[in-house]
Amino acid sequence: MTAKPAAAAARATVYGYPRQGRNRELKKAVEGYWKGRVTADALRETAAELRRSAWRELAGAGVHEVPTGDFSYYDHVLDTSVMVGAVPPRHRAAVDADALDGYFAMARGTQDVAPLEMTKWFDTNYHYLVPELGPDTVFTADSAKQVTELEEALALGLAARPVLVGPVTYLLLAKPAPGVAADFEPLTLLDRLLPVYAEVVADLRAAGAEWVQLDEPALVQDRTPAELNAATRAYRDLGALTDRPKLLVASYFDRLGDALPVLAKAPVEGLALDFTDAAAANLDALAAVGGLPGKRLVAGVVNGRNIWINNLETSLSTLGTLLGLADRVDVAASCSLLHVPIDAAAERDIDPQILRWLAFARQKTAEIVTLARGLAQGTSAITAELAANRADLASRANSALTHDTAVRARVAAITDADGRRSQPYAQRTAAQRAHLRLPLLPTTTIGSFPQTAELRAARADLRAGRIDDAGYEQRIESEIRDVLAFQEQAGIDVLVHGEPERNDMVQYFAEQLTGYLATRHGWVQSYGTRYVRPPVLAGDISRPEPMTVRWTAYANSLTERPVKGMLTGPVTMLAWSFVRDDQPLGDTARQVALALRDEVNDLEAAGTSVIQVDEPALRETLPLRATDHAAYLAWATESFRLTTSGVRPETQIHTHMCYAEFGDIVQAIDDLDADVISLEAARSHMQVARELAAHGYPREAGPGVYDIHSPRVPDADEAAALLRKGLHAIPAERLWVNPDCGLKTRGWPETRASLENLVTAARTVRNEL
Ligand code: GLN
Ligand code: ZN
Secondary structure, rough: OOOOOHHHHOOEEEEOOOOOOOOOHHHHHHHHOOOOOHHHHHHHHHHHHHHHHHHHHHHOOOEEEEEEEEEOOOOOOHHHHHHOOOOOOOHHHHHHHOOHHHHHHHHHOOOOOOOOOOOEEOOOOOOOOOEEHHHHHHHOOOOOOHHHHHHHHOOOOOOOOEEEEOHHHHHHHOOOOOOOOOOOHHHHHHHHHHHHHHHHHHHHHHOOOOOEEEHHHHHHHHHHHHHHHHHHHHHHHHHHHHOOOEEEEEEOOOOOOOHHHHHHOOOOOOOEEOOOOOHOHHHHHHOOOEEEEEEEEEEEEOOOOOOOOOOOOHHHHHHHHOOEEEEEEEEEEEEHHHHOOOOOOHHHOOOOHHOOOEEOOHHHHHHHHHHHHHHHOOHHHHHHHHHHHHHHHHHHHHOOOOOOOOHHHHHHHHOOOHHHHOHHHHHHHHHHHHOOOOOOOOOOOOOOOOOOOHHHHHHHHHHHOOHHHHHHHHHHHHEEEEEEEHHHHOOOEOOOOOOOOOOOOOOOHOOOOOOEOOOOOOEEEEOOOEEEOOOEEEEEEEEEOOHHHHHHHHHHHHEEEEEEEEEHHHHHHHHEEEOOOOOOOOHHHHHHHHHHHHHHHHHHHHOEEOOOOOOOOOOOOOOHHHHHHHHHHHHHHHHHHHHHHOOOOOEEEEEEEEEOOOOOHHHHHHHHHOOOEEEEEOOOHHHHHHHHHHHOOOOEEHHHHHHOOOOOOOHHHHHHHHHHHHHHHHHHEEEEOOOOOOOOOOOOOHHHHHHHHHHHHHHHHHOOO
């Protein structure tokens, strides 16, 4: 490929960088501040130093234009609420008393006031704080954070570009404030919000910004004509400002679709688009609107949310095509690098052969710089990088880890029958009734019991070699005995072993499956100061030996009552891991499903009559665009059925979900063909039970009657009242009694009291039938 002259100016940039620091310094400083061990000044200094070191790292790697304002103590959407003055009235006093403490009050609540609600940032595992707006909201500009951070970067002598959440996305992410009519549409506040954005970008211009980036990822979702109109208006008005910086409107996570012509026509100077596989349609769509004559195009060709090396040749060819479609083409990651860990080179335990395939934020930055150089100077300027990249990709494609012939043969041999129980639900439910002989309104829990300090200490002791495997297993068995004894004494009908051996519901399985990698330092922000280390689905997946049977069988040996086996389902395993990019997600899901199927069958063979396969993430990985839902739900439900269909009719399959509204996926939930589902419902007063009923859901269900997210103990009357509500939607023959979710984050005292009350409630309501 030969670079055209227009490419000579190609620059490398990113939209954001991990905030936490190499050793999660930010987490330590913020949590230290909350505990009173770190002063506000010390926290500010740590934060400023982390920003400086991220910029130096980016600039040192060859990035031409660094992002500013992407840093956050907690969340960038909350920062945007502060920037536009959208502080909820209940937090006003705290914010006025002390801006920093007020900020954390909005994020986390205080003794007296609730925090803002938190929800997922598009289809990532990052969570943002939902703006609360209403007809009385008055916006006022507070550009201090943005201006300060820009000035910090400029002071280092760097070209810097402030990054803001765009006004349309901000409003589309908001919800009606408490007390405001539920049908209030925050987008109606656009005309009030735009002058505030105008003020902020003017302040940034005055502080030296040549460009300002406005992120509008909400435009990659299905949008109504009215919403697209709002986008048109927003950028017409902002574009019409005099004395403003150049505006770069960024989109990511998917294709722009109908919003592409809107933005292409807008009087702004640049667009940033995602050109990774998931958004490949952007390329043709851009050509179809005649490109972006006179505009800057920032091309997100390096995937910002997976951890795999880029195919540099493919990206260069995309970039080459794009050269003809815009005035100037720059190279970037598809989205902020917030969603990937910092540095693959920190992973000392990963086989160096495999490490070559991994790219975290630092490696992705290097790829972006290489691509920009290749684009500007021609491929001859990056010959060595291209050769190394080709070799790394080939070693991945030809590796026995990514191509296990036994696994592939097994997947290829899957038949329809493998994904179908031997009897339909209506028939096997009778067999289960006869086999399990449970009372009406049977009681159970979702799986985990409190993860106590002793359990965490036992795991730490094992890792540090202070106890051996046998010593560890003794501690786990002793915990299982306690958990079983409590449940029997409380009178619960279907028992669990309590999951004391699990550090995490995905990682525990990832560590035992071949083809799955765990990282040592691969922390990614989930929300606030919470970081997770998603495991990596790196190769073909197989199960060398049973993973949970030992513990479930032990629990079974201690009681006459049924003990529920407990597994994490294939969709959730994928959702909370980094997935492969070299095969369709459905293929990876099928491999995981077959490994889990063996576990399900082994549990049954060991005498387990009830097996729960958790799929809390089924709803959250639903694609952003409705046209993509059916294909996702097809492989998602198929992999669940593949996991669970190898058992006898009298073995009862449960599933569990939480965190979401389920109204739009009831059909998919039914397609799982599980016998029983437990769902989060206590806070919404059994709303999901009504949704299931409205859709004619025919199976057994346990809408939660105990909100496990709070230490509060529901009394028996309260749980009974919820149960009676449940009975309005689901007949007694099909209604279960259980908490909303697992109890691992709870303490023992409230767990004991709450479950005793739950059993009392079930008995009371049974007597009313
Ligand atoms: N079985 C798991 C537990 O009880 C389910 C957790 C979840 O749904 N997130 O902890
Ligand atoms: Zn749950």
